[in-house]
Amino acid sequence: MKLTKEILDKVRNIEGFPLGKDEDIIALSDPPYYTACPNPFIGEFIEKYGTSYDESTDEYNVEPYTADVSEGKNDPIYNAHSYHTKVPHKAIMRYILHYTKPGDIVFDGFCGTGMTGVAAAMCENPDEDFKIKLEQEARQEGKTIEWGARRAVLCDLSPAATFIAYNYNTPVD
Numbered sequence: 569m570k571l572t573k574e575i576l577d578k579v580r581n582i583e584g585f586p587l588g589k590d591e592d593i594i595a596l597s598d599p600p601y602y603t604a605c606p607n608p609f610i611g612e613f614i615e616k617y618g619t620s621y622d623e624s625t626d627e628y629n630v631e632p633y634t635a636d637v638s639e640g641k642n643d644p645i646y647n648a649h650s651y652h653t654k655v656p657h658k659a660i661m662r663y664i665l666h667y668t669k670p671g672d673i674v675f676d677g678f679c680g681t682g683m684t685g686v687a688a689a690m691c692e693n694p695d696e697d698f699k700i701k702l703e704q705e706a707r708q709e710g711k712t713i714e715w716g717a718r719r720a721v722l723c724d725l726s727p728a729a730t731f732i733a734y735n736y737n738t739p740v741d
């Protein structure tokens with residue numbers, strides 16, 4: 569998929585559109601997954617993976633997550649790139665696993681380095697020790713965990729942050 573000046577025109581008037589040159593925005597981007605500006609392809613993604621909310625049929629009913637959450641800041645993934653108020657992905661995983669099901673869309677509009685995206689993906693393939701720990705905790709509370717990736721939509725006002733988030737969240741062979 570290509571990002572062109574004409575496609576950029578569709579999102580150019582959105583508040584927060586970067587002040588940079590079109591050529592630079594296009595060069596930084598990897599459409600449709602990442603654009604260094606409001607993503608013109610996001611509608612298609614939501615149409616494909618989202619589900620419309622219908623109050624009459626909706627059965628979502630999850631109790632608030634109330635446990636204290638404390639995860640260390642020495643994970644190699646966490647340390648790959650520093651950022652202010654960066655959150656360890658394992659802390660975010662606890663909330664995602666509690667509130668969502670595999671395949672759900674998770675939105676972080678202030679994503680910084682994109683740790684919410686890392687957490688959403690790691691729900692498919694968690695560290696073995698962390699998986700055992702969470703399953704033990706869940707068993708004690710009579711709950712089950714639904715492992716499996718969630719789909720993250722990540723945004724940030726800072727193009728630098730989104731670029732870091734993109735690199736954190738792009739699968740590497």
Ligand SMILES: C[S@@+](CC[C@H](N)C(=O)[O-])C[C@H]1O[C@@H](n2cnc3c(N)ncnc32)[C@H](O)[C@@H]1O
Pocket residue numbers: 651652653654655656677678679680681682683684723724725726729
């Ligand atoms: C506290 S940081 C998030 C860090 C993130 N939790 C992580 O783990 O890397 C907050 C982010 O919000 C972004 N931000 C501030 N105002 C914003 C706005 N109006 N729209 C989108 N992002 C915004 C900042 O650029 C910053 O990256």
